[in-house]
Amino acid sequence: MSANTTARNARRRTLRVAAAALTAAAALTLTACSGSDAAASKPAGQTDTGSAPVEPSGAGSSAGAQGADTKADSGAKPDAKAGAKPGAAGKQSGAGQAAGGGKAGSGVERCHTSGLKASFATGGDAVPDPDASGGTTASIVLTNKGSRACKIGGFPGVDLKSENGGERWSLARSSAKHGSITLAPGDSTDFTINVLLTKEDKGFYQPAFADVTPPNETKSLTIAWPWGTLVDQRGATHPGTFVNPIG
Structure with a gap:
Protein backbone atom coordinates (compact mmCIF):
# COMPACT_ATOMS: atom_id res chain seq x y z
CA MET A 1 0.00 0.00 0.00
CA GLY A 50 -59.25 23.79 33.87
CA SER A 51 -62.16 25.91 35.15
CA ALA A 52 -62.06 29.67 34.74
CA PRO A 53 -61.67 31.70 37.94
CA VAL A 54 -64.90 32.98 39.45
CA GLU A 55 -65.15 36.74 39.86
CA PRO A 56 -65.76 37.95 43.44
CA SER A 57 -68.97 39.83 42.63
CA GLY A 58 -72.01 37.66 41.96
CA ALA A 59 -70.12 34.48 42.69
CA GLY A 60 -73.19 32.40 43.51
CA SER A 61 -75.21 33.22 40.42
CA SER A 62 -72.16 33.25 38.13
CA ALA A 63 -71.15 29.77 39.24
CA GLY A 64 -74.54 28.34 38.40
CA ALA A 65 -74.67 30.13 35.06
CA GLN A 66 -71.18 28.99 34.13
CA GLY A 67 -72.12 25.42 34.84
CA ALA A 68 -75.11 25.66 32.52
CA ASP A 69 -73.08 27.34 29.76
CA THR A 70 -70.30 24.74 29.96
CA LYS A 71 -72.78 21.92 29.33
CA ALA A 72 -74.42 23.73 26.46
CA ASP A 73 -71.20 24.86 24.73
CA SER A 74 -67.94 23.51 26.08
CA GLY A 75 -66.02 25.39 23.39
CA ALA A 76 -67.14 28.83 24.54
CA LYS A 77 -64.51 31.05 26.07
CA PRO A 78 -64.81 31.87 29.78
CA ASP A 79 -64.71 35.60 29.09
CA ALA A 80 -67.58 35.38 26.61
CA LYS A 81 -69.71 33.37 29.05
CA ALA A 82 -69.00 35.75 31.90
CA GLY A 83 -70.07 38.69 29.78
CA ALA A 84 -73.35 37.07 28.70
CA LYS A 85 -74.57 35.88 32.09
CA PRO A 86 -75.43 39.15 33.86
CA GLY A 87 -77.58 40.33 30.97
CA ALA A 88 -79.47 37.04 30.72
CA ALA A 89 -80.08 36.89 34.46
CA GLY A 90 -81.37 40.44 34.46
CA LYS A 91 -83.86 39.74 31.69
CA GLN A 92 -85.18 36.62 33.42
CA SER A 93 -85.60 38.52 36.68
CA GLY A 94 -87.45 41.32 34.94
CA ALA A 95 -89.80 38.91 33.20
CA GLY A 96 -90.61 37.20 36.48
CA GLN A 97 -91.46 40.49 38.14
CA ALA A 98 -93.68 41.47 35.24
CA ALA A 99 -95.57 38.19 35.43
CA GLY A 100 -96.02 38.52 39.18
CA GLY A 101 -97.26 42.07 38.80
CA GLY A 102 -99.77 40.99 36.18
CA LYS A 103 -101.19 38.30 38.41
CA ALA A 104 -101.51 40.67 41.33
CA GLY A 105 -103.16 43.27 39.14
CA SER A 106 -105.69 40.77 37.79
CA GLY A 107 -106.79 39.51 41.25
CA VAL A 108 -110.36 39.84 42.51
CA GLU A 109 -110.84 42.89 44.72
CA ARG A 110 -112.75 42.83 47.97
CA CYS A 111 -116.41 43.78 47.97
CA HIS A 112 -117.05 47.44 48.73
CA THR A 113 -120.14 48.90 50.34
CA SER A 114 -121.05 50.76 47.17
CA GLY A 115 -121.24 47.49 45.22
CA LEU A 116 -123.41 45.59 47.72
CA LYS A 117 -127.07 45.44 48.66
CA ALA A 118 -128.22 44.27 52.12
CA SER A 119 -131.53 42.81 53.28
CA PHE A 120 -132.93 40.55 55.96
CA ALA A 121 -133.85 37.06 54.83
CA THR A 122 -137.55 36.70 55.59
CA GLY A 123 -138.52 33.37 54.09
CA GLY A 124 -138.72 29.86 55.49
CA ASP A 125 -136.21 28.92 58.15
CA ALA A 126 -134.59 32.36 57.99
CA VAL A 127 -137.34 33.79 60.19
CA PRO A 128 -136.21 33.81 63.85
CA ASP A 129 -138.40 31.77 66.19
CA PRO A 130 -139.98 34.11 68.76
CA ASP A 131 -140.73 31.18 71.05
CA ALA A 132 -137.17 29.81 71.07
CA SER A 133 -135.58 29.58 74.50
CA GLY A 134 -131.95 30.58 74.71
CA GLY A 135 -131.88 32.50 71.45
CA THR A 136 -132.48 32.03 67.75
CA THR A 137 -130.96 33.39 64.56
CA ALA A 138 -131.75 35.94 61.87
CA SER A 139 -129.98 36.13 58.51
CA ILE A 140 -128.78 39.17 56.59
CA VAL A 141 -128.19 38.72 52.86
CA LEU A 142 -125.49 40.63 50.96
CA THR A 143 -125.80 40.73 47.16
CA ASN A 144 -123.16 41.83 44.65
CA LYS A 145 -124.98 44.44 42.59
CA GLY A 146 -121.86 45.46 40.67
CA SER A 147 -120.64 44.38 37.24
CA ARG A 148 -117.49 42.63 38.49
CA ALA A 149 -116.78 39.73 40.84
CA CYS A 150 -115.62 40.63 44.33
CA LYS A 151 -114.32 38.77 47.37
CA ILE A 152 -115.82 39.01 50.85
CA GLY A 153 -115.14 37.33 54.17
CA GLY A 154 -114.81 38.09 57.86
CA PHE A 155 -116.96 39.91 60.36
CA PRO A 156 -119.34 42.65 59.27
CA GLY A 157 -120.25 45.39 61.69
CA VAL A 158 -123.88 45.54 62.81
CA ASP A 159 -125.25 48.49 64.75
CA LEU A 160 -128.87 48.40 65.84
CA LYS A 161 -130.56 51.74 66.37
CA SER A 162 -133.89 52.91 67.68
CA GLU A 163 -136.59 54.77 65.81
CA ASN A 164 -135.09 58.18 66.42
CA GLY A 165 -131.54 56.85 66.16
CA GLY A 166 -130.61 57.95 69.67
CA GLU A 167 -130.16 54.50 71.21
CA ARG A 168 -127.53 52.46 69.38
CA TRP A 169 -126.32 48.94 70.05
CA SER A 170 -123.08 47.80 68.40
CA LEU A 171 -123.34 44.03 68.40
CA ALA A 172 -120.49 41.92 69.69
CA ARG A 173 -118.80 39.31 67.48
CA SER A 174 -118.67 35.58 67.99
CA SER A 175 -115.43 33.60 68.12
CA ALA A 176 -116.29 31.58 64.99
CA LYS A 177 -113.58 31.07 62.36
CA HIS A 178 -114.13 32.26 58.82
CA GLY A 179 -112.80 32.19 55.30
CA SER A 180 -113.72 34.21 52.23
CA ILE A 181 -115.90 33.69 49.16
CA THR A 182 -116.08 35.27 45.73
CA LEU A 183 -119.36 36.75 44.56
CA ALA A 184 -120.01 36.98 40.83
CA PRO A 185 -122.27 39.83 39.70
CA GLY A 186 -125.76 39.11 41.05
CA ASP A 187 -124.57 36.45 43.52
CA SER A 188 -125.45 36.60 47.22
CA THR A 189 -124.12 35.39 50.52
CA ASP A 190 -125.45 35.74 54.05
CA PHE A 191 -124.40 35.82 57.65
CA THR A 192 -126.39 35.23 60.81
CA ILE A 193 -127.11 37.19 63.91
CA ASN A 194 -127.85 35.32 67.10
CA VAL A 195 -130.79 37.13 68.66
CA LEU A 196 -132.31 36.84 72.09
CA LEU A 197 -135.97 37.84 71.62
CA THR A 198 -138.31 38.71 74.46
CA LYS A 199 -142.02 39.31 74.94
CA GLU A 200 -141.57 41.06 78.27
CA ASP A 201 -142.57 44.67 78.62
CA LYS A 202 -139.54 45.47 80.77
CA GLY A 203 -135.83 45.18 80.11
CA PHE A 204 -136.23 45.08 76.36
CA TYR A 205 -134.70 46.89 73.42
CA GLN A 206 -136.72 47.59 70.29
CA PRO A 207 -134.56 48.11 67.19
CA ALA A 208 -135.95 50.06 64.24
CA PHE A 209 -132.98 49.76 61.88
CA ALA A 210 -129.72 47.90 61.44
CA ASP A 211 -126.60 49.56 60.00
CA VAL A 212 -124.57 46.85 58.26
CA THR A 213 -120.91 47.60 57.48
CA PRO A 214 -119.22 45.03 55.19
CA PRO A 215 -115.82 43.66 56.32
CA ASN A 216 -112.92 46.12 55.94
CA GLU A 217 -115.29 48.93 54.94
CA THR A 218 -116.24 52.14 56.75
CA LYS A 219 -119.56 52.96 55.08
CA SER A 220 -122.71 51.08 56.08
CA LEU A 221 -125.99 49.97 54.54
CA THR A 222 -129.13 50.71 56.55
CA ILE A 223 -132.01 48.20 56.54
CA ALA A 224 -135.26 48.09 58.51
CA TRP A 225 -135.53 45.73 61.48
CA PRO A 226 -138.47 43.36 60.79
CA TRP A 227 -138.49 41.40 64.05
CA GLY A 228 -139.67 41.87 67.60
CA THR A 229 -138.01 43.16 70.76
CA LEU A 230 -134.68 41.94 72.15
CA VAL A 231 -133.53 41.39 75.71
CA ASP A 232 -131.60 44.57 76.45
CA GLN A 233 -128.05 43.34 77.05
CA ARG A 234 -126.14 46.34 75.71
CA GLY A 235 -123.93 46.37 78.80
CA ALA A 236 -123.47 42.59 79.11
CA THR A 237 -120.06 40.92 78.78
CA HIS A 238 -121.52 37.94 76.90
CA PRO A 239 -124.79 39.11 75.34
CA GLY A 240 -127.20 36.67 73.72
CA THR A 241 -127.44 38.88 70.61
CA PHE A 242 -124.21 38.88 68.54
CA VAL A 243 -122.84 38.67 65.00
CA ASN A 244 -121.38 35.67 63.17
CA PRO A 245 -118.87 35.98 60.30
CA ILE A 246 -119.26 35.73 56.53
CA GLY A 247 -117.51 32.81 54.90
Whole structure:
Protein backbone atom coordinates (compact mmCIF):
# COMPACT_ATOMS: atom_id res chain seq x y z
CA MET A 1 0.00 0.00 0.00
CA SER A 2 1.49 3.31 -1.04
CA ALA A 3 1.89 6.30 1.17
CA ASN A 4 -0.78 8.21 -0.77
CA THR A 5 -3.32 5.46 -0.24
CA THR A 6 -2.60 5.36 3.48
CA ALA A 7 -3.09 9.13 3.73
CA ARG A 8 -6.43 9.03 1.93
CA ASN A 9 -7.74 6.28 4.22
CA ALA A 10 -6.70 8.28 7.28
CA ARG A 11 -8.54 11.39 6.04
CA ARG A 12 -11.71 9.34 5.39
CA ARG A 13 -11.70 7.95 8.93
CA THR A 14 -11.24 11.46 10.28
CA LEU A 15 -14.22 12.74 8.26
CA ARG A 16 -16.43 9.86 9.39
CA VAL A 17 -15.57 10.49 13.04
CA ALA A 18 -16.29 14.22 12.61
CA ALA A 19 -19.61 13.51 10.87
CA ALA A 20 -20.63 11.14 13.64
CA ALA A 21 -19.76 13.74 16.23
CA LEU A 22 -21.83 16.37 14.41
CA THR A 23 -24.78 13.98 14.14
CA ALA A 24 -24.65 13.23 17.85
CA ALA A 25 -24.48 16.90 18.69
CA ALA A 26 -27.47 17.66 16.49
CA ALA A 27 -29.45 14.87 18.11
CA LEU A 28 -28.71 16.27 21.56
CA THR A 29 -29.79 19.73 20.47
CA LEU A 30 -33.13 18.43 19.09
CA THR A 31 -33.73 16.46 22.25
CA ALA A 32 -33.14 19.51 24.40
CA CYS A 33 -35.48 21.64 22.27
CA SER A 34 -38.17 18.97 22.34
CA GLY A 35 -38.04 18.77 26.13
CA SER A 36 -38.30 22.53 26.48
CA ASP A 37 -41.35 22.74 24.19
CA ALA A 38 -43.14 19.96 26.04
CA ALA A 39 -42.57 21.63 29.38
CA ALA A 40 -43.85 24.93 28.01
CA SER A 41 -47.01 23.35 26.60
CA LYS A 42 -48.22 21.88 29.89
CA PRO A 43 -49.39 25.11 31.56
CA ALA A 44 -51.26 26.12 28.43
CA GLY A 45 -52.96 22.77 28.35
CA GLN A 46 -53.97 23.09 31.99
CA THR A 47 -55.44 26.53 31.40
CA ASP A 48 -57.55 25.25 28.52
CA THR A 49 -58.92 22.26 30.39
CA GLY A 50 -59.25 23.79 33.87
CA SER A 51 -62.16 25.91 35.15
CA ALA A 52 -62.06 29.67 34.74
CA PRO A 53 -61.67 31.70 37.94
CA VAL A 54 -64.90 32.98 39.45
CA GLU A 55 -65.15 36.74 39.86
CA PRO A 56 -65.76 37.95 43.44
CA SER A 57 -68.97 39.83 42.63
CA GLY A 58 -72.01 37.66 41.96
CA ALA A 59 -70.12 34.48 42.69
CA GLY A 60 -73.19 32.40 43.51
CA SER A 61 -75.21 33.22 40.42
CA SER A 62 -72.16 33.25 38.13
CA ALA A 63 -71.15 29.77 39.24
CA GLY A 64 -74.54 28.34 38.40
CA ALA A 65 -74.67 30.13 35.06
CA GLN A 66 -71.18 28.99 34.13
CA GLY A 67 -72.12 25.42 34.84
CA ALA A 68 -75.11 25.66 32.52
CA ASP A 69 -73.08 27.34 29.76
CA THR A 70 -70.30 24.74 29.96
CA LYS A 71 -72.78 21.92 29.33
CA ALA A 72 -74.42 23.73 26.46
CA ASP A 73 -71.20 24.86 24.73
CA SER A 74 -67.94 23.51 26.08
CA GLY A 75 -66.02 25.39 23.39
CA ALA A 76 -67.14 28.83 24.54
CA LYS A 77 -64.51 31.05 26.07
CA PRO A 78 -64.81 31.87 29.78
CA ASP A 79 -64.71 35.60 29.09
CA ALA A 80 -67.58 35.38 26.61
CA LYS A 81 -69.71 33.37 29.05
CA ALA A 82 -69.00 35.75 31.90
CA GLY A 83 -70.07 38.69 29.78
CA ALA A 84 -73.35 37.07 28.70
CA LYS A 85 -74.57 35.88 32.09
CA PRO A 86 -75.43 39.15 33.86
CA GLY A 87 -77.58 40.33 30.97
CA ALA A 88 -79.47 37.04 30.72
CA ALA A 89 -80.08 36.89 34.46
CA GLY A 90 -81.37 40.44 34.46
CA LYS A 91 -83.86 39.74 31.69
CA GLN A 92 -85.18 36.62 33.42
CA SER A 93 -85.60 38.52 36.68
CA GLY A 94 -87.45 41.32 34.94
CA ALA A 95 -89.80 38.91 33.20
CA GLY A 96 -90.61 37.20 36.48
CA GLN A 97 -91.46 40.49 38.14
CA ALA A 98 -93.68 41.47 35.24
CA ALA A 99 -95.57 38.19 35.43
CA GLY A 100 -96.02 38.52 39.18
CA GLY A 101 -97.26 42.07 38.80
CA GLY A 102 -99.77 40.99 36.18
CA LYS A 103 -101.19 38.30 38.41
CA ALA A 104 -101.51 40.67 41.33
CA GLY A 105 -103.16 43.27 39.14
CA SER A 106 -105.69 40.77 37.79
CA GLY A 107 -106.79 39.51 41.25
CA VAL A 108 -110.36 39.84 42.51
CA GLU A 109 -110.84 42.89 44.72
CA ARG A 110 -112.75 42.83 47.97
CA CYS A 111 -116.41 43.78 47.97
CA HIS A 112 -117.05 47.44 48.73
CA THR A 113 -120.14 48.90 50.34
CA SER A 114 -121.05 50.76 47.17
CA GLY A 115 -121.24 47.49 45.22
CA LEU A 116 -123.41 45.59 47.72
CA LYS A 117 -127.07 45.44 48.66
CA ALA A 118 -128.22 44.27 52.12
CA SER A 119 -131.53 42.81 53.28
CA PHE A 120 -132.93 40.55 55.96
CA ALA A 121 -133.85 37.06 54.83
CA THR A 122 -137.55 36.70 55.59
CA GLY A 123 -138.52 33.37 54.09
CA GLY A 124 -138.72 29.86 55.49
CA ASP A 125 -136.21 28.92 58.15
CA ALA A 126 -134.59 32.36 57.99
CA VAL A 127 -137.34 33.79 60.19
CA PRO A 128 -136.21 33.81 63.85
CA ASP A 129 -138.40 31.77 66.19
CA PRO A 130 -139.98 34.11 68.76
CA ASP A 131 -140.73 31.18 71.05
CA ALA A 132 -137.17 29.81 71.07
CA SER A 133 -135.58 29.58 74.50
CA GLY A 134 -131.95 30.58 74.71
CA GLY A 135 -131.88 32.50 71.45
CA THR A 136 -132.48 32.03 67.75
CA THR A 137 -130.96 33.39 64.56
CA ALA A 138 -131.75 35.94 61.87
CA SER A 139 -129.98 36.13 58.51
CA ILE A 140 -128.78 39.17 56.59
CA VAL A 141 -128.19 38.72 52.86
CA LEU A 142 -125.49 40.63 50.96
CA THR A 143 -125.80 40.73 47.16
CA ASN A 144 -123.16 41.83 44.65
CA LYS A 145 -124.98 44.44 42.59
CA GLY A 146 -121.86 45.46 40.67
CA SER A 147 -120.64 44.38 37.24
CA ARG A 148 -117.49 42.63 38.49
CA ALA A 149 -116.78 39.73 40.84
CA CYS A 150 -115.62 40.63 44.33
CA LYS A 151 -114.32 38.77 47.37
CA ILE A 152 -115.82 39.01 50.85
CA GLY A 153 -115.14 37.33 54.17
CA GLY A 154 -114.81 38.09 57.86
CA PHE A 155 -116.96 39.91 60.36
CA PRO A 156 -119.34 42.65 59.27
CA GLY A 157 -120.25 45.39 61.69
CA VAL A 158 -123.88 45.54 62.81
CA ASP A 159 -125.25 48.49 64.75
CA LEU A 160 -128.87 48.40 65.84
CA LYS A 161 -130.56 51.74 66.37
CA SER A 162 -133.89 52.91 67.68
CA GLU A 163 -136.59 54.77 65.81
CA ASN A 164 -135.09 58.18 66.42
CA GLY A 165 -131.54 56.85 66.16
CA GLY A 166 -130.61 57.95 69.67
CA GLU A 167 -130.16 54.50 71.21
CA ARG A 168 -127.53 52.46 69.38
CA TRP A 169 -126.32 48.94 70.05
CA SER A 170 -123.08 47.80 68.40
CA LEU A 171 -123.34 44.03 68.40
CA ALA A 172 -120.49 41.92 69.69
CA ARG A 173 -118.80 39.31 67.48
CA SER A 174 -118.67 35.58 67.99
CA SER A 175 -115.43 33.60 68.12
CA ALA A 176 -116.29 31.58 64.99
CA LYS A 177 -113.58 31.07 62.36
CA HIS A 178 -114.13 32.26 58.82
CA GLY A 179 -112.80 32.19 55.30
CA SER A 180 -113.72 34.21 52.23
CA ILE A 181 -115.90 33.69 49.16
CA THR A 182 -116.08 35.27 45.73
CA LEU A 183 -119.36 36.75 44.56
CA ALA A 184 -120.01 36.98 40.83
CA PRO A 185 -122.27 39.83 39.70
CA GLY A 186 -125.76 39.11 41.05
CA ASP A 187 -124.57 36.45 43.52
CA SER A 188 -125.45 36.60 47.22
CA THR A 189 -124.12 35.39 50.52
CA ASP A 190 -125.45 35.74 54.05
CA PHE A 191 -124.40 35.82 57.65
CA THR A 192 -126.39 35.23 60.81
CA ILE A 193 -127.11 37.19 63.91
CA ASN A 194 -127.85 35.32 67.10
CA VAL A 195 -130.79 37.13 68.66
CA LEU A 196 -132.31 36.84 72.09
CA LEU A 197 -135.97 37.84 71.62
CA THR A 198 -138.31 38.71 74.46
CA LYS A 199 -142.02 39.31 74.94
CA GLU A 200 -141.57 41.06 78.27
CA ASP A 201 -142.57 44.67 78.62
CA LYS A 202 -139.54 45.47 80.77
CA GLY A 203 -135.83 45.18 80.11
CA PHE A 204 -136.23 45.08 76.36
CA TYR A 205 -134.70 46.89 73.42
CA GLN A 206 -136.72 47.59 70.29
CA PRO A 207 -134.56 48.11 67.19
CA ALA A 208 -135.95 50.06 64.24
CA PHE A 209 -132.98 49.76 61.88
CA ALA A 210 -129.72 47.90 61.44
CA ASP A 211 -126.60 49.56 60.00
CA VAL A 212 -124.57 46.85 58.26
CA THR A 213 -120.91 47.60 57.48
CA PRO A 214 -119.22 45.03 55.19
CA PRO A 215 -115.82 43.66 56.32
CA ASN A 216 -112.92 46.12 55.94
CA GLU A 217 -115.29 48.93 54.94
CA THR A 218 -116.24 52.14 56.75
CA LYS A 219 -119.56 52.96 55.08
CA SER A 220 -122.71 51.08 56.08
CA LEU A 221 -125.99 49.97 54.54
CA THR A 222 -129.13 50.71 56.55
CA ILE A 223 -132.01 48.20 56.54
CA ALA A 224 -135.26 48.09 58.51
CA TRP A 225 -135.53 45.73 61.48
CA PRO A 226 -138.47 43.36 60.79
CA TRP A 227 -138.49 41.40 64.05
CA GLY A 228 -139.67 41.87 67.60
CA THR A 229 -138.01 43.16 70.76
CA LEU A 230 -134.68 41.94 72.15
CA VAL A 231 -133.53 41.39 75.71
CA ASP A 232 -131.60 44.57 76.45
CA GLN A 233 -128.05 43.34 77.05
CA ARG A 234 -126.14 46.34 75.71
CA GLY A 235 -123.93 46.37 78.80
CA ALA A 236 -123.47 42.59 79.11
CA THR A 237 -120.06 40.92 78.78
CA HIS A 238 -121.52 37.94 76.90
CA PRO A 239 -124.79 39.11 75.34
CA GLY A 240 -127.20 36.67 73.72
CA THR A 241 -127.44 38.88 70.61
CA PHE A 242 -124.21 38.88 68.54
CA VAL A 243 -122.84 38.67 65.00
CA ASN A 244 -121.38 35.67 63.17
CA PRO A 245 -118.87 35.98 60.30
CA ILE A 246 -119.26 35.73 56.53
CA GLY A 247 -117.51 32.81 54.90
